[in-house]
Amino acid sequence: MKLSEIAQLVKAEICTKNYDPDIEIFSACSADLMSDVMAFSKSNALLLTGLINPQVIRTAEMMDIKAVIFVRGKKPLESMIEMAEEKGIVLLATDYPLFVASGKLYKNGIGGHGE
Amino acid sequence: MASVVVRDYIIPANDFTIAGEASSNVRKILSQLGVAPDIVKRTSIAMYEAEINAVIHGNGGQAHVEIDENKIVITISDQGPGIEDLELAMQEGYSTAPDSIREMGFGAGMGLSNMKKNSDILDIKTAVNEGTTVNITVFFKK
Numbered sequence: 157m158k159l160s161e162i163a164q165l166v167k168a169e170i171c172t173k174n175y176d177p178d179i180e181i182f183s184a185c186s187a188d189l190m191s192d193v194m195a196f197s198k199s200n201a202l203l204l205t206g207l208i209n210p211q212v213i214r215t216a217e218m219m220d221i222k223a224v225i226f227v228r229g230k231k232p233l234e235s236m237i238e239m240a241e242e243k244g245i246v247l248l249a250t251d252y253p254l255f256v257a258s259g260k261l262y263k264n265g266i267g268g269h270g271e
Numbered sequence: 272m273a274s275v276v277v278r279d280y281i282i283p284a285n286d287f288t289i290a291g292e293a294s295s296n297v298r299k300i301l302s303q304l305g306v307a308p309d310i311v312k313r314t315s316i317a318m319y320e321a322e323i324n325a326v327i328h329g330n331g332g333q334a335h336v337e338i339d340e341n342k343i344v345i346t347i348s349d350q351g352p353g354i355e356d357l358e359l360a361m362q363e364g365y366s367t368a369p370d371s372i373r374e375m376g377f378g379a380g381m382g383l384s385n386m387k388k389n390s391d392i393l394d395i396k397t398a399v400n401e402g403t404t405v406n407i408t409v410f411f412k413k
Contacts (some may be wrong), residue, residue: 178376186272188274188376189373189376189377189379189381190379191320191377191378191380191381191382192381194316194319194320194377194381194382194385195384195385195388205376207286207375207376208290209287209375209376210287210291211287211290211291211323211375211376211377212376214290214291214294214295214319215319215376217291217295217298217315218291218294218295218298218312218316218319219310219312219316221306226272234289240287
């Protein structure tokens with residue numbers, strides 16, 4: 157699924173200047189604990205999280221995660237936006253809680269680890 | 272011996288803003304050297320987890336990295352409290368991290384198992400009140 161369709165499904169706001177609507181996303185991971193994210197190994201993945209700190213961007217970098225959606229109305233810090241733009245990671249934000257945002261994507265065909 | 276890349280990094284204590292800088296730098300070097308993306312990812316995860324551990328548990332430390340044409344060897348050492356029961360610490364989900372660390376997104380008890388999963392050789396030397404040294408080797412070819 158294209159990132160633009162994902163953004164539409166969860167009514168996400170785009171937070172970084174490097175937004176590319178055509179990025180293909182095949183799977184996603186929802187977690188607030190970054191080591192749990194690193195135990196997950198699919199490629200072309202999207203991360204959904206309610207955690208706001210620079211380590212979210214670092215984790216995404218290490219995991220080749222293309223885009224991160226912050227949930228529950230949380231917004232990334234300016235320092236996180238700068239770091240993400242430098243590393244080519246797109247940041248988005250939605251008001252939906254983690255469960256609902258994940259559910260909307262799963263229902264529309266985004267898979268997860270362990271299926 | 273053919274081209275060997277050697278790097279040394281200081282890992283500052285309790286600084287979550289720059290934690291991961293060393294791993295990020297090594298990741299860049301490996302990509303520039305043309306190492307396969309899945310190997311870069313495995314190395315990055317293993318080193319990043321070790322770096323974060325040094326920040327959280329070890330009062331900071333240092334990283335020494337050597338890359339040759341076949342492998343990367345990463346040594347991360349700290350002079351922190353050491354690990355009392357290494358076997359227990361290796362278990363997934365076991366963590367001694369305080370809530371303040373969990374609020375930062377770490378302390379899930381997955382760090383050591385993520386390191387083991389993503390390295391070809393993992394060697395941990397630890398002594399209570401003396402510190403911990405983690406040695407991670409990843410081979411570039413299977």
